Amino acid sequence: QVAPAITTSGELRFGTCLLNPPRGYALGDLEVGKRFVSDLLAGESVRIEGDAPWLAGAQLPENPQARLAICVSSAEREPAANELLIYPRNVVARVSSVVAAQGIREALHAVKLARQSLACIVADDTLMASPQLREAAAELAVPLRFVSAEEQALPLAWHESGSGLALGVASVPLDPQQIGRARGRLAVIGLGPGAAELMVPAVKAELARANDVLGYETYVRMAGPFRDD
DSSP states (O other): OHHHHHHHHHHHHHSSOTTSOOTTEEESOHHHHHHHHHHHHTTOOEEEESOOGGGTTSOOOBOTTOSEEEEEOOBOOOOOTTEEEEEEOOEEEEESSOOOHHHHHHHHHHTTBOGGGEEEEEEEGGGTTOHHHHHHHHHHTOOEEEEOGGGOOOOSEEEEEETTEEEEEOSSOOOGGGSSBOOOOOOOOOOTTSOGGGOOHHHHHHHHHOSOOOSOHHHHHHHOOOOOO
16 A cells, blocks of 8 residues: 555655656666655655656756665666666667577676666567567567568667677667567458448457458458558
8 A cells, every 4th residue: 555655645746756657668676666755755855867858847856966866777787775776668689580588688688788678679570470589578578579671770789699689779768669560460250141231340350450451352342441551
């Protein structure tokens, strides 16, 4: 029951919830965050280190000499005493061969980049059928995106890790939806009795979400009309 009370009080007092940073950022440690907000509510001031644009309009009691510090960084390290770490999701794991989640963790650790700053895994589209990459993305809880040979260049600072793996770091948080594309899915449907108005809702839903429709021309025409895009 304590966390909601602290969250609500902090948001009312400071105009922002430090325990729930915006999309593109990740809180380092929730328990540390609770104590941190509790200290602020008790009258402590705070200094901000790193780029935190969403805090610019907050009513935080800022003081450059404050004991408490909010640090926004993708560096892998233990938090100092009285420090709240917030990680920008600005790191991409670029793979050109099958890599396991542990390999990505080890590569991040080798160059002292925080696991929490990993925004997505980006793979060659020739690897789209790889179950191992899907498992790695699921284990690391990040999106898996694919790029073609023509769109492989990403304007990032790169750390080559060998074995078909490189880590790219951006200056700002990344939106994975703007990188390449996700793995597709295949739905096999039947149109039912043969009239569009008699199609079941599940079939209509699949047709509405489809990017491509393949079938005999008669049935494809029967399934329409489709989205303009």
